[in-house]
Structures are given as structure tokens and as C-alpha cells.
Amino acid sequence: MSAAGARAQSNGVAGVPGLSGILPLTAGSVLVYWPPGSTALRLVAEGASGKAGVRAVRTGSGWAVMEGLLAGQDYRFRLTDGYILGPVRFHTHGDPYVEWGFVPAPAPGVGERGADAPLLLSRTEITNELYLRYCREAGAPYPEEPNFRDVRDYLQNYPHHPVVNVTWHGAAGFCDWLSRTLGLPPGSVRLPAEAEWERAARASSGLYPWGDARPDKTRAHYGDSRPARVGSYPASPDGLWDLAGNVWEWCRDWYVPEEPSGAAGEPLFKVVRGGSWADPPDMLRMEARGKLSPGVGLSTVGFRVARPLPEGFPGAAAALMDETGK
Template sequence: MPLLFATPLLAEQSAIRQASAQPPTDKSLSAELGSVCNPRADTGPEMVLIAAGDFKMGSPEGEAGRYDDESPQHAVTISRPFALGRCEVTVGEFRRFVEATAYKTSAERGAGCRSLDKTTNSWKENPALNWRNPGFAPYDERHPVVCVSWDDAQAYIAWLNRELGLPANTYRLPSEAEWEYAARAGSDTAYFWGDAEQCGFANGADQTTKQSNSDLIDKAWTFADCSDGFAFTAPVASLQANGFGLFDTTGNAVEWVQDCWHDKYDGAPKDGSAWEPGTCEQRALRGGSWLYRPSNLRSAYRGRGRPDEANDGTGFRLARTL
């Protein structure tokens, strides 16, 4: 059973309590839990302690909606316990970093943030968009920060470790294997909740999304038949947690991980470590975003992007080395 802690692990007075594997049963409880994911500036984010263990990474050949880059499915042993953020990094948390450092994100220094263009129905970089304004609302302090690049995530992590007086790689991005192990939370189904529709579990493309983006999305796009009430990002912890007590491990914001991108898993590490040989022109992304079709919310789904690329559905979640 994972553990939760809301203060830095190295502090002897840190309160550690068992995480409940039961998801919230109503939105008021969910909102109360989500508020814990916005800690004071003098504490680290709330984390879930993930025990070492084994799992099968990738998708089996018969899984509906799978892609070749999820192959071959292979056994991985997470050899050491680690901690993972209970929620995705929020706008409020990222704002504290920017205000403390005057940091300019990749989108603010470059071509902007990628979003769907109304005139061409294709993805384009929009120089007017960035983490402060991703082009949709509501988007407030409790929403996951988006329009941030892998480089931006690394800058935030370096600042957080300095701010808390921790060694340089204490807080970090999870490896791709750590991410999938934690996102599955012991499940071996396509989705961590099984095979039912996503609503209640993941903020992805559903009828609410369709109604609010009908002029943007290609008619071939698929949507869940249900509605979760969120057309774009949702406040963290608005939907049900997985079996490890982690929120939004799929949907809401797709998350940067540490690994370089590889087209398949041939030769991938078997111990849960990040796969980083080569020049890393692209980094891996995991989990779906608010705009992802249902089949792309599967636990095995993978994405990629340039380290300096920002997207209106892309954010990150912190891991912590123990």
C-alpha cells in the first residue's frame, strides 16, 4: 500500500500516513483532496510512496487501439521504491517558480504553444499562447500547468531542489517505466479502471469536449459517450484516483517523463530506470490530455515531443528519489 506525505521526506517531523486506495465518491471530497496538492512554498508537493515491484510494460498484441511503439510488451522490475506526485504540477506551483526566478518558458522565448488552429484544423505553434494563457478558460491556480516543455520541467525541478535544500536529483521526472507502473496501479487492463467509459476517471475527449471544440476537431475524431463537465483542463483531483491514490494519471495533461524517445521497447531497461542513450532529439510523454480520444487514454499509450516543444495539453508530474 502506498504512503502519502505532504512535507519533504528528509524532514524528521514529516507526517506519513497510509494512502486510501478508494477513490473519492463525490466532487466535494475530490476538491478537498485536490487542495492538498497545492502546498505552501516551504514544503514539497504531496507525494505517494510507490513500492518496488514487477509489471508488464506496454500493450498486448490484442489490445484495441494499440500502436506498434507499445511493443514488445515486456517484464520490468521496479528495483527501488520511489515517490510520485499525487497530482500533476499546478499553475499555482509553477507560478511560484516563475515569480521567484523570472524564468521565461520555451513558449515565451520561442514560437509559442502548439494548439489546434481553427482555420486549418491542424496543430500549429501560436506565439500568443503560453503557460499563463493556453487559449482556453477556466484555467486557474488549481489546474495542471500546460504549455510547458521538457526543458521547462527541468528548470522547475532544479529550482525546487535548490529551494528545499535538497541534492540536485532528489525531485525529478519519473522514468517512463516508473510512470506506467504507477499509472497502472496493479492493473493489467487497457485502462487502470478496467474497460468501462472514461468519465469519472479521466478528463479526455467526451461529449463536453465535442460541444466546446466542434469547430476545431476533425469529424473522424472519436469521443466518449459520457460527459464529465470539463471542456478543457480540470482542476487537479476532480476525478477519481487510481488504486495508488494518484490523480489524473491519464487525461487532463499529458506528462513529460525523463526518457529519450525510442520507437519500440527493444533493448529497453528492465529495472525501471530512464532510457537515455543517444542525442535525445525527442523526449517521451505519457498519459492522455483533455483532448485525447478514449483509446489514447490507455495506460500503455505513448507520445513524444522535442525538449523545447510546448503544447496546450502538455504538463508534468514530479517523481522523487528515495
């Protein structure tokens, strides 16, 4: 599910320069940070003819994700204690890449070492469409066609389904290409650490991304004969799709038997998480972990990508300090 990228131009918070930020996530949503100690019980969009559809879909301590922004409109966001963020003009450009979701820092005492900063995570698994674009532009090898029942030319004919049969090395090469394509420093786009992946998947604090209720066919894609189109099932509290089911997802870590900590183990297998279209429902539980040689691709394994908040984005350090107390 690729989407148009987005840009926003802002002059920050009136009277409090350098302590706020507005960061585009998708073609119609932004991440808004405000100064520590300020309140946002009512964060509203003002000064734009398109303001009526703008709404906060998720909020935390010092941040909110706002959706419903329209291209070419000027917005400003007013906090209840009088601070104004903006004005900001939201507009899009036509290069389709990745829709980003925001994963906040963990609560105090919850984060794993090396994986406790807020980050951006692709809202869906990487699709056939985007991976084939990488192959064409970077001259990378195409993944092997999967052998799904009643499916021909899966890579070409199912552009919005998750790419599969990609090795860990192939996924890492895609990340390097996307960093270059977005004009980011090398290594900016990467596979998520296992602890980061689990933090995103456990946003509901339950056994599954949606809570403790057992999986059924309205919540996730499992026990089937092939993957589903990405984003076909309800999103997690962080706005991410398919963290349980559809395809297992590569993580950057080497596999160790213990719980995820972000540390490297014996370099034999890489971690995969989330369960797949072929698995029984018990494999969708958040504690389920898999391992696979980094040079092997399977029709049950795909990936999504992560990136840090942009360097210099004022909310990054503020959010980490505010959430962890450090």
C-alpha cells in the same frame, strides 16, 4: 493541488533499531516501514487523542500508507507480532509544495532495469500556482498563455489546474528549483523515467489506472475543450490522480519505438504519457505513448515529478530487497 509539507519525529522500532521508518507524504499521511519478517495484519495507532481517524489506506509487504494523522498529536503504530513503531509526533509547517504518493517496488520479474526501486511521485500534475511560484523565485520564463475557449488568464486565474505549454527543459528547471527549495541534493527531484511512470499508472494491473473498464466521464478527463482542476477524478490504487487524461506528462527518457526500458534512445524527442483533455478515450490506454521535442510546449502537455526515498531511510533498501528477492 499543493499541500502543506509535513515532518515526523520517531525513535524507530522498539528493539529493532535501523530497520523501520516513518516518512511523511502529505500534511496528514505517512509511509510506515517495518522489519522484514514482521507482520502487520493489524497496524493500529495508539497513544493519541487523534488516533480514531488514523487508517491504513494501502498496505504491501513490509509497508503501509496511513492517513488521518493530526498536527501536534503523538502516535505509535503497533504490529500484530508486538513490534511498536514510534512514538512519533506528527506536525506540519506552512510552506506549500508537493503532496507525495508512494510507488512501491515492482513484483519480482516485473521491474525494468534502472527503474525497479520504490519512489515518491507527486500525487497530481504540477499546478499553475506552484509553477508560477517557481518562475517568480527562480527568474524563469513564464509559459505561454494557452488559448482555451471561454478562459482568460489561465495561469493566474486557475491556480489548481495543471500548468501547460511547459517545455521539457522548463519542467527540468522546475525540478532543479524544487530540489534546492526542499534542501535536497541536486537531481533529487526529477521527471519520472517512463518505466517508473508506467509502473505507477499500471498499479491496478489493468488497461487503465483503474482497471480494464473503458473510460467514461466519471473516471478521467478527456474529449473536452480544456484541462480540469487536478484531482477532480478518482485516484489510482497508489493514491495518484490524473494518470490517464487531463494532460500528457513529460518523462525524462528520450523516445524509442520499443517498450519503455529507461534506456536512452536517439536524442530527438522526449516521451510523454497518459493522454489529455483533448484526446479520444483510446489514447488513455496504458500502452499509448507520445513523443515531443524537448524544446516544444503544448496546451495538452504538463508534468509531474518524482524523487527517491530519502537517503538513509531504512525502508528503502529493505523494501527493494523484500519485493524483488535480491
